[in-house]
Amino acid sequence: MKHLLCVPGGENALGGSCLAERFSHYVRLSPAEQAALDRLEDRARDFRRGAVVIRENERPREMYVVRSGWLHSSTMLGNGSRQIMRFLFHGDVLGMSLLAFSDSPETVTAVTDVSLCPFPRERFAGLITEHPRLGALMLGIAVSERASLADRLASIGRTPARARVGSLICELFARMRRLKMIDGDAITLPLTQEDIGDATGLTSVHVNRMLRGLVEDGIIERNGSRIRMLDEPRLTEQANFIDRSELETGWLPPPR
Amino acid sequence: MKHLLCVPGGENALGGSCLAERFSHYVRLSPAEQAALDRLEDRARDFRRGAVVIRENERPREMYVVRSGWLHSSTMLGNGSRQIMRFLFHGDVLGMSLLAFSDSPETVTAVTDVSLCPFPRERFAGLITEHPRLGALMLGIAVSERASLADRLASIGRTPARARVGSLICELFARMRRLKMIDGDAITLPLTQEDIGDATGLTSVHVNRMLRGLVEDGIIERNGSRIRMLDEPRLTEQANFIDRSELETGWLPPPR
DNA sequence: CGCACCTTTGAATGAGATCAAAGATGGTGG
DNA sequence: CCACCATCTTTGATCTCATTCAAAGGTGCG
Numbered sequence A, B: 001m002k003h004l005l006c007v008p009g010g011e012n013a014l015g016g017s018c019l020a021e022r023f024s025h026y027v028r029l030s031p032a033e034q035a036a037l038d039r040l041e042d043r044a045r046d047f048r049r050g051a052v053v054i055r056e057n058e059r060p061r062e063m064y065v066v067r068s069g070w071l072h073s074s075t076m077l078g079n080g081s082r083q084i085m086r087f088l089f090h091g092d093v094l095g096m097s098l099l100a101f102s103d104s105p106e107t108v109t110a111v112t113d114v115s116l117c118p119f120p121r122e123r124f125a126g127l128i129t130e131h132p133r134l135g136a137l138m139l140g141i142a143v144s145e146r147a148s149l150a151d152r153l154a155s156i157g158r159t160p161a162r163a164r165v166g167s168l169i170c171e172l173f174a175r176m177r178r179l180k181m182i183d184g185d186a187i188t189l190p191l192t193q194e195d196i197g198d199a200t201g202l203t204s205v206h207v208n209r210m211l212r213g214l215v216e217d218g219i220i221e222r223n224g225s226r227i228r229m230l231d232e233p234r235l236t237e238q239a240n241f242i243d244r245s246e247l248e249t250g251w252l253p254p255p256r
Numbered sequence C: 001c002g003c004a005c006c007t008t009t010g011a012a013t014g015a016g017a018t019c020a021a022a023g024a025t026g027g028t029g030g
Numbered sequence D: 001c002c003a004c005c006a007t008c009t010t011t012g013a014t015c016t017c018a019t020t021c022a023a024a025g026g027t028g029c030g
Helices: A018-023 A031-038 A121-130 A132-158 A161-178 A193-200 A204-216 A232-238 B018-023 B031-040 B121-130 B132-158 B161-178 B193-200 B204-216 B232-238
Strands: A045-047 A052-054 A062-068 A071-076 A082-088 A107-110 A114-120 A186-188 A220-223 A226-229 B045-047 B052-054 B062-068 B071-076 B082-088 B107-110 B114-120 B186-188 B220-223 B226-229
Touching: A018 A031, A018 A062, A018 A114, A031 A121, A031 A132, A062 A121, A071 A193, A071 B132, A082 A132, A082 A193, A082 B132, A114 A121, A121 A132, A121 B132, A132 A161, A132 B071, A132 B082, A132 B121, A132 B132, A161 A186, A161 A193, A161 A204, A161 A226, A161 A232, A193 A204, A204 A220, B018 B031, B018 B062, B018 B114, B031 B121, B031 B132, B062 B121, B071 B193, B082 B132, B082 B193, B114 B121, B121 B132, B132 B161, B132 B193, B161 B186, B161 B193, B161 B204, B161 B226, B161 B232, B193 B204, B204 B220
Parallel strands: none
Antiparallel strands: A045 A114, A052 A107, A062 A114, A071 A082, A071 A107, A186 A226, A220 A226, B045 B114, B052 B107, B062 B114, B071 B082, B071 B107, B186 B226, B220 B226
């Protein structure tokens, strides 16, 4: 399980900011925007597998963009159980809640070793003042994350266990495919069945049985932490999964 | 069950835009911002109880701010069941998903008669270009809604039925109190127990039993659609409820 | 005043949780 | 390089919370 670690030197990624790379999936950045984004981020910071990057109820100092590795965001309930809200990959923003709350409502944990590009909230405010289109784009990203959460809510609130697990698998495949983190038709999950349970509102025991059922029905194949997709259309349909990774950019204001 | 209907004439609310009123809860608007907001909205539009304002998978033309009345946003699953995501009150924005998707991922339905202030997406883009602080504020609102969804997700995914119902009641009390929609320590819910079930991931039968249990334990009191809160601290604790209606505005860029 | 819709209640059923223990797996240090 | 230990997966048995099914009260609107 190897992941890119820190690239030394003043700049972050190879020649540009992490956020710029993410944004450029949606729009063609103007030179001025590109330059402003290059000034946004601090030097990349690394965390080990299991490290807590942002802790619930604490006051994060910065926001981050994922450069490499997996993370998840979760909350801890009073009764000791955990709900995982979302998994974060390359290009995902963490700590956005800093734009609404001084104390973080969520814990963000590194699932693998990760490298993150940090940037302070105030500098971000400057960025979107100078470049409103980028602010609008970030708003679009926030809205789309809200929709993903809503999908997961419907999945957990209104579908049986098998569909919940299926839906998570579909989502991971869709997102990882888009990031080329997929190997043919298989992905590697650095997750325990307990993690999957915490994301789907199930116990690890029951997750095990559901996975097993999906294998028996020839929908997926597993060995170790590797999952091969055998019948994606069927799983997508059984799980009510809808891919929302496309972003509508037609309404955005012009660049500066 | 009476609600304000349309105010005829060129302007929307009494001397200003609905969105301006919402924003002014968080920041003091500059004259330029105020003026721009006044130009944002079209004439208010009314819908009857039960009307569908935005339909899933269709292409909404505009966004709206709630001027009066209740609505909820929901999705319909393939199996015919419904998940209610969120209830919308005075000042809430609907159709924000238009900023990320061309097709709406959610249905928005009027729970009571409502009056809404519509504004087109493109004009909104112009607004936040001229006034980046308002864009930043909208971003904050989107992020805070995401957090509320996350809270509900944890509630549904990881707490028993009684706590789920309790959490919803706490949320409604907190939000309605802030909007002065509360009468002493009681609120009026224009919801059926089926609606509550669709919001909490339960059946109406079980919602009934849970409400009944809360009454028996002296936590709430009911008659008809009226709910009186008798022991809010206890309910808040049992339901793991956290009020997130406060918004952090310290990071916002200066107004124009 | 009557009908449609909502609430309430009981009994039976079932999906998923809990409890317990036996295999796998893999990372670590000797 | 191997052995050991911790962690994770798998499986079975039992239990429980919530659903389902069914039917009897309420309530308010037209």
